[in-house]
Amino acid sequence: AREPDLRKVLxxxxxxxxxxxxxExxxxxxxxxxxxFQFSKR
Incomplete structure (x- = not known):
């Protein structure tokens, strides 16, 4: 990223x-x- 024209492209x-x-x-x-946790109806 030394060239300023290349920098604006980046x-x-x-x-x-x-x-x-x-x-998270x-x-x-x-x-x-x-x-x-796993849900069980019964």
Whole structure:
């Protein structure tokens, strides 16, 4: 990213921003972050 013309191409492509998506934490009362424990009718 030394050339300024190359930099604006990368920026428009979204290659210069850090992807801030991380793993959602596990909650108590759940098997994982969102998955519930197995449900049985009886």
């Amino acid at each position: 920026k428009s492509g979204g290659f210069l921003t850090r992807d801030s998506r991380v793993v 934490r596990k909650k108590y009362g759940k098997a994982k972050a969102r998955r519930s």
